[in-house]
Amino acid sequence: MSHGADLTQADNATLTRRWQGVMMDNFGTPRLPLVKGQGVRLWDVEGNEYLDFVGGIAVNALGHAHPAVVRAVAEQIASLGHVSNLFMAEPTVRLAERLLQLAGREGRVYFSNSGAEANEAAFKIGRLTGRTHMVSAVGGFHGRTMGALALTGQGAKQRPFRPLPGRVDHVPYGDAEALRAAVTPDTALVVLEPLQGENGVVVPPAGYLRAAREITAATGTLLVLDEIQTGIGRTGHWFAAQAENVEADVVTLAKGLGGGLPIGATLAFGRAAGLLTPGAHGSTFGGNPVVCAAALAVLDTIERAGVLAHVTSVGERLRRGLTAPGHPLVREVRGAGLLWGVVLDGALAARVQQAAQDRGLLVNAVLPDVVRLAPPLIVSDREVDTFVTGFRSALSAVGDEVLTAA
Numbered sequence: 001m002s003h004g005a006d007l008t009q010a011d012n013a014t015l016t017r018r019w020q021g022v023m024m025d026n027f028g029t030p031r032l033p034l035v036k037g038q039g040v041r042l043w044d045v046e047g048n049e050y051l052d053f054v055g056g057i058a059v060n061a062l063g064h065a066h067p068a069v070v071r072a073v074a075e076q077i078a079s080l081g082h083v084s085n086l087f088m089a090e091p092t093v094r095l096a097e098r099l100l101q102l103a104g105r106e107g108r109v110y111f112s113n114s115g116a117e118a119n120e121a122a123f124k125i126g127r128l129t130g131r132t133h134m135v136s137a138v139g140g141f142h143g144r145t146m147g148a149l150a151l152t153g154q155g156a157k158q159r160p161f162r163p164l165p166g167r168v169d170h171v172p173y174g175d176a177e178a179l180r181a182a183v184t185p186d187t188a189l190v191v192l193e194p195l196q197g198e199n200g201v202v203v204p205p206a207g208y209l210r211a212a213r214e215i216t217a218a219t220g221t222l223l224v225l226d227e228i229q230t231g232i233g234r235t236g237h238w239f240a241a242q243a244e245n246v247e248a249d250v251v252t253l254a255k256g257l258g259g260g261l262p263i264g265a266t267l268a269f270g271r272a273a274g275l276l277t278p279g280a281h282g283s284t285f286g287g288n289p290v291v292c293a294a295a296l297a298v299l300d301t302i303e304r305a306g307v308l309a310h311v312t313s314v315g316e317r318l319r320r321g322l323t324a325p326g327h328p329l330v331r332e333v334r335g336a337g338l339l340w341g342v343v344l345d346g347a348l349a350a351r352v353q354q355a356a357q358d359r360g361l362l363v364n365a366v367l368p369d370v371v372r373l374a375p376p377l378i379v380s381d382r383e384v385d386t387f388v389t390g391f392r393s394a395l396s397a398v399g400d401e402v403l404t405a406a
């Protein structure tokens with residue numbers, strides 16, 4: 001591993017201090033400075049190795065430094081890196097064609113650079129229906145820009161920024177009757193995650209998405225499915241909603257799509273596909289050919305290597321490893337594919353996260369009582385087994401601490 005001659009980076013504490021000296025504090029100080037990744041492995045500045053079950057928050061679908069992504073990016077940047085939206089490049093068009101083909105429907109695509117931007121585009125598409133009212137779910141997460149934040153059903157994130165744009169009502173997630181009561185002929189769109197990621201991996205009751213489809217169809221309301229976290233194989237399907245055969249009017253994508261490069265995509269179908277007209281919206285970097293080439297490499301690799309079936313089987317192996325036998329600290333393991341929330345018996349997630357890190361395992365304490373697991377989709381059976389052994393040991397260590405303190 002080459003660290004170059006930058007001796008100021010020699011230990012974790014030094015880089016952490018540099019970070020604190022110049023970075024805004026909106027995230028709080030990150031846990032660990034990382035220098036290198038390979039597959040499902042990561043290394044910190046001091047050379048410690050970790051098994052990565054965070055995956056850049058469900059972003060690194062093919063893990064770190066996947067050769068297909070590296071090659072696609074290197075070849076594209078060496079030939080044509082950026083053209084702006086005044087011109088076009090083939091990888092952009094090919095990626096749009098490919099995404100629509102995976103959705104199995106005719107439609108149109110708008111590319112941006114992040115999940116929030118993909119949802120901002122959906123928000124504007126909604127407003128172009130001429131209606132102003134919108135509905136989303138309590139606990140739902142749709143991003144941090146002002147429009148996406150208005151849709152996000154988390155009061156603590158919204159509060160300092162009110163008033164927020166639009167007229168948005170939040171209904172309890174998974175409750176079809178609450179949704180039915182909130183949606184009227186003035187409702188422009190309903191936006192839902194097929195499974196709430198940032199809210200601790202919350203799985204709705206079976207049939208919820210289908211009910212949302214029926215309710216929105218009855219009032220001419222657009223159904224927007226935010227598949228930013230669940231899409232691109234994360235749940236074992238290209239799109240999580242395909243498990244329920246639900247066809248939304250708008251689907252937003254980001255996280256896993258770019259294989260680590262920043263991309264957002266807003267897919268629209270039917271009448272929603274025609275609402276953005278020239279001048280209505282835009283992005284300088286959106287559709288950048290390098291990022292689109294990376295995304296094409298991700299999609300090709302998932303398809304060629306049979307990654308969707310792999311996600312289903314290795315994900316089930318992970319779930320079984322965490323639940324059979326059950327651990328006294330674990331109340332529930334919920335999710336799908338390779339997106340799991342380990343619900344703990346109390347506000348112990350930060351301690352479990354630290355105990356796991358001490359054992360060379362990176363996980364995410366997404367809520368005080370929930371640990372989220374979102375490893376690269378290419379994680380192997382063996383890596384899952386290694387993880388399960390170490391994670392159970394971390395749980396037991398925290399359990400022992402709690403018992404000792406009690």
Ligand SMILES: *Cc1c(COP(=O)(O)O)cnc(C)c1O
Nearest residue numbers: 114115116141142143197228229
């Ligand atoms: C991460 C996420 C977003 C926001 O994506 P950014 O790229 O951080 O803007 C929106 N919706 C869902 C469901 C997400 O998981």
